[in-house]
Amino acid sequence: MAATVTIASGATWQEVAADRQKYRDATLAAIKPSIPDIPSPSLNTISIAKDILTKEEIKITESKVEELAPQLAQGELSAVTVVEAFLRRAALAQKLTNCITELLPSRALERAKYLDDYLKTNGKPVGPLHGIPISVKEHIGMKDLDNNAGFIGWVGNIAPQDAYILQIFWNAGAVFHARTTQPQTLMHLETSSNLYGSVERNQERLYRLTDRRVTTNPYNSLLTSGGSSGGEGALVGFKGSCLGIGTDIGGSIRSPAANCGVYGMKPTALRLPVLGLLGPAGGQEQIVATIGPLSTSLEGCKLFIKTLLDAKPWLKEPTLMPFPWKQEDFFKGKKLKVGVLWDDEVVKPHPPVTRALKQMVDKLKSTGNVEIVEWKPYKHDLAWEIIANLYFCDGGKEESDLIDVSGEPWRPLSKHILKSRHVETHTIPSMYKATIKRDAYRVEYAEHWNSTATSAGPNGELEGAVDVILSPAGPGVAPKIDTAKWWGYLSQWNVLNYPALIFPVDKVDVVKDGGTQSHSPRNETDKENWELWQKYGAEGYKDAPISLQLVGRGFEDEKVIQAFEIIQKETGVPFV
Template identity: 45%
Template sequence: MTVIPQQTSWQETARQVQAVRDRSIESVDPYVAAFPEKLKGRVIDVPRKYLTSAEQAITESPAEALVASLAAGKLTAVAVTNAFLRRAAIAQKLTNCIYELLPKRALARAKHLDEYFATHRKPSGPLHGLPISIKGHVGLEGRDLSAGFVSWTSKKSPVDANIVKILLNAGAVVYARTTEPQGLMALETCSNITGTTTNPHNTALTPGGSSGGESALQALYGSPLGIGSDIGGSIRSPAANCGLYGLKPSTGRLPLIGCDAYVLGCETILGTLGPISPTLGGVEIFMKTVIESQPWLTDSMMLPIPWRDQETHIHRNDKTLTVGVMWTDDVVTPAPAVTRALTEVVERLKIVEGVEVIEWKAFQQKEALEILTKLYAPDGGKAFAEHLQSSGEPYQPLTAWTLRDTPGIEELSQHGVWEWTGKREFFRYAYLQQWNTIAPEMDVILCPAFPTPAPIHDTSRYWGYTSLFNLLDYSALVFPVTKVDPERDAKDPTYTPKNDFDAWAYENYDPVAQEHAPVSLQLVAKRLEEEKLLQAFKEIKEKIGLPFVDCLA
């Protein structure tokens, strides 16, 4: 690969991008004044102080309610778009979650939709007037595609990404682009372009990554629905850290054309797009809308699987929903707050009708982690390093760990890539045989999404609870359960860590420092079972009343 150094310093390039963002914030009308001081700690309630009651009502409405109100003509697209632009501008000042706002584009679109409604007296599509935020590496015509690299900020998207086109055809309004980490490869959101994005539940904590701009924005109700992406947990980590719903579909269900990432073309571990939303209804609306557009008709990478009737996937012949509980992956022990959340869910599931709870033991997790380490960076991290060298920007701490310093990273030969990709396929086969043999009746797996609640910045090193399901290409949903309670979730001073990863997670768990952080869990179904997964979770949610605590309050 030939790398052409930039003529401008990386710091100046970053300042130019930030200036574009700042101008986009300043152009929001009415203007959102600067706060008197840099606010820290819990900032969830702050936006309400700067919004009208009408703006609060709009922005705190679920996506599904907004769609209904817009379709009935009770709200205009312009009013809804303006309200979310205002709240997003406030969210940026609180958490640094915005890559750029798009007020001119969004309001022109909203005005067009209102004119359509006035003329035809009906909505333009199933998402008529709904504002949707998108992660920065999802292409928008004429906007940059940095994917977290300073040297990529000059790259421009020639067209909107396919998934954006689908959402626009359904009537959506794209109004905000959100922050992402360096090269997209971290479960936190920090880059040399935009700096560090913080968690509005507690700004000392990370909102997760790599879709952390999305999660911080949505936790502040600055977006009702957004597009994230996930190659190792990058939808589920942010959703978990901020108390949201996030779905990682299997590959082949949502179109990737028009998105950018330095690993595009490398098929050792494939990434996927997916929805993040403050409500489960937002996730469902997104999936149903995109898949019912039949993306396989224009994209040969898409699998021709229509959105299937969910009721056909569970309860056949009066069968109960069977939930397998994986308490630990046997590599990193979940923190007390996570174990408490899992225990509370399991105890309630055991006493409701129509649900059977069984144990599911972790299967060859160490082998899975070894395969993942080899296949995330089969070139030994060389391409990533070259993209940094092109601008002169330094590594961020977590990307240095992930793509340079993790034990086991090496540049594979062509035969080595074949060998480790073959091991990936054998692992997938073995895992499925284990499921079919040990627990053939099991519908879904319930497990942690991360070893701890939202971590302190620069400490999210262990991806095992999420990346396992990227390796398997299974469908996975993260959902909120409760919040950290420093007394009930106290650290066990007698615990002896089992390995270096376990020690790192144990040392960086602090329920006092992590107070107010949501505690979330993960539900997993087999490959391409998104409909079954959502139906199973809806049943669980309704039967036991999830979340137990309002994680966005």
């Protein structure tokens, strides 16, 4: 429902935020049986689910998409039962991590009933997502509901219809059960806003010294869930959703997926539909945002992408490239060749990341079925300069105005990105120049990749070239609140528009990751990042998931997925 308490109606930003939280809480209160108060605070909240939910609810919500889908399609599980379980777990997730902007119990249950009836009447499911609950990042418009993209000034904006992606998922049988948090400006790798309030009081005590207006990590309440799809990260990480929709222009799907130990994919931009999303900088096409899945399983991510492509979205959204889902077997009679990026040479990753990467590489080397080579980073510092500059060609004016119009305070990471030294107020000629610089970098990076070929034919054959890059997903695991400042490990692949898959590997272990390491700082960002590790150590990041990233060339999304399937088979990842 549209908000009536808005800046336009004369309310203060605090009143708007309070009203939105009241609205959200009412949607939570509608969940039956209601979720009791949490008896005592926990740093790692994951196990709390078992104390609160029924065994059946636990079983359902801990099932993966590929386990639920056939049971729902055959009527072994009813869509109502499934969505009720996920609604309860999502309500609990909100209490623990502050990841929800609203739950959708009445819509979801009505839909689920329809699906159950449909199956009974027709003896077949509506489509491949029949009865699968899907959670949705707030700025993806949902008919008749508020659509504010994290700006208090935009509260009161009503989506006239469902975003195109939701229409496709709806036609495929999905149930939308939850809308999730995002940060102010959508441009943080955390989820900190003035809108979405805080978690339950008991849980709050744990991190009373930090700002409360954030979404926290279900594995460690003192860490961020990541962002900007941080509500999705926390919710899927807590298993309040098995499949969620996020968006990514610099890491916004991958940071929360990595921080919360779930699968997440940033597909190549211009493949999946983004019509009907609300955000600033519409018309900016220097760096193109993409939409994609967060899921408790790789199969969930695959089904998400395939369902969308099977609907031929390019026929309605002509900006998209008409690539169907590729069925081709990319590694038939061919050994997978992986380039390993240990360090981007700008910001050195914290020890747990390097340990997990080494674990992976050692396993892969031991089987001998995958070829491993080093991947030398090519000017990743320049890549960051280019993208940080092109995000806000107007010098960030639109975003700044959108914050200022309501008088809401600037969140620290909004300042970090909008007031970065790389941002400038472009004229058209200077923007053209910056675009040329981007294209030149893309050509150079392509040459860099081509140079890994062992032979190059006259007709573009690149025999023996690296297939995918195995890379950190960040300069550390889930960061402490307001410290997620280095985007490079993620935004690198947005500059280049390469697809990238996040997968869980391990978790921070106070024994394995203990001890000290010295490192001579390369620059301010590197210094700051390393000092965080020096200050907090493994204990400070306890239980945080360690995830890695697999990257392919533009539009090789399916190849990246297949490469990961080989890697998973060879290594048995995740290791916990």
